[in-house]
Amino acid sequence: MNRIDPPAPIAALLVAAGRGLRAGTGEPKQYRLIDGRPVLAQALAPFLAEPAIGTIAVVIGEGDEDRYANAIAGLDPARLAQPTLGGATRQASVRRGLLALAREGFDGIVLVHDAARPFVSPAQIGAAIRTLGPSGLAAIPALPVTDTIKRTDENGHIAETPARDRLVSVQTPQAFRFGPLLAAHEAAERALLHGFTDDAALMEWAGHPIATFEGDAGNVKLTHPEDFLRAGSRHGKVLVTRVGTGYDVHAFGAGDHVWLGGVRIGHDHGVLAHSDGDVGLHALTDALLGALAEGDIGTHFPPSDPQWRGAASAQFLAFAASRVRERGGRIDHLDLTIVCEAPKVGPHREAIRAEIAAIAGIGVERVAIKATTSERMGFTGRREGLAALATATIRLPEEE
Known part of the structure; x- marks a missing residue:
């Protein structure tokens, strides 16, 4: 990128406060990992590398204070404001x-960028500043629309x-003269108008x-x-399917219920276990960890640790599912088989599917539940306990 000769002081403002609900369950998307680095850290990097940006x-x-601190670990703290x-x-x-910038006395050019765009290039940053120039008020990156766009009624x-030839889609970073942008925000606040989805629309309203x-098609x-x-398949990476298996067993003991797949089922026995003894969720957790090659449930939640005594097993499966997402992967399918003479699983099948789907953050159509007996053979046949077998199919980005 050519050297930038800034016409005024420059600040970059990255917006990382959203929860990213459309990205699925787990960590907010700006704190998830791509190629082993948090999305936010990758979005910050080109701004930190530009010496013309002072703030x-x-x-x-x-x-999110702790998430933020972890995400910026290794970056230059001197360049980052609180x-x-x-x-x-x-x-x-x-x-x-x-x-917050105004309280510090800032006045100049501000670049507003969405932290969920981690592939912003130095060239785009330079283009935003140069297009704004010494007298402009707003400059935004735009891409021609290739699809036909239609407007619908109620x-x-x-x-x-x-x-279509007059339509564009817009991206960030968007460059603004600081004073007019802040004034537009304050005017919209006084008018109780809160539906602007980017700052250019707000400036247009003003x-x-x-x-x-x-714009840059790679700046997704x-x-x-x-x-x-x-995103994980960029830069020479391909998505590789991995399959993991899990198995768990618990003996019956005193009690009036068992937990299966996150659902409490009444029974004439309970189970002997350190946690809640949910064989289904334990087996699924091990299946996911196996597909990740990250040990087993005992590695992460050792039974010797008293904090897991009586713990709900949903947190174990949620942890394993979050590890898949943190590594840029996707859970394609979870298949669970429960082996017992009693209690009957059939009446609870759909509730179990729904609970597992919710815990893992996937659609219920990706969860299969089967139940069988051991034809009165072995410990399950003698009604001494129950067992579960699980298979997890995931995709992970890996080097070609």
Whole structure:
């Protein structure tokens, strides 16, 4: 990238306060790992590398202080301002970040960037600053729309087909003159208008002209689980299918219920176990950890540790599922077989499927539950206990 000769002081404001619900369960998407690095750290890197940017600030979600500290470990702390806590919407979060910059006396050019875009290039940062120039008020990256776009009415019927040659999709970083952007945010706040999804729309509402420059198709925003899979397949990586298996068994003991697949089922016995003794969730946890080659349930939750006494096994499966996502992977299918003479699993099959799907953060259509007996042979046949066998199929990005 050519050297930037800034016309005014420059600050970068990265918005990292969202929860990323469309990305599936687990860590907020800006803290998940791609190629072993948090998304936020990758988004920050090109801004930290640009010497023309004097201030780099991040807006984070309430309760994310430790996540943020872990994500920026290894980055230059001298270049980063103290993080600001965001609001309930992106618009509210940006406003809070701008107010924090104003309290520090900042006035110049601000680059607003979504932390969920970790592949922003130095060239895009330079283009934003140069396009804004010494007198511009707003400059945003834009890409031509290749799909036909239609507008629908309140009934879902097509109301209009806008001409495609005048449509663009926009990205970040978006460059603004600081004073007018903050004034637009404050005006929208006074007017109780909170539905702006990017700062360019807010500046447009305030009546300011907005310049565009050529966007970058590689500067994708991570939104859905599949986006992380595609991101993990960049730079010479391919998605590889892995299969893991798990097995667990527990003897019956005194009690009036057992836990199977996260569902409490009444029974004339309980089970002897350190945790809640859910053989189904234990087997599934081991299957996922096996597919990851990350040990077994005892490695991460040793029975010798008193904190796991009586623990709900849902947290074990949730941990294993989150490890798949943190490594940029996807759970394709979970298959569980429960072996016992009693209790009967059939009446609870759909409840178990739904519970496992919710814990693992996948669709219920990816969960299979089967039950069988051992024809009165062995310890299960003698009604001394129950067992479970599980298979997990996942995809992980790996080097070619």
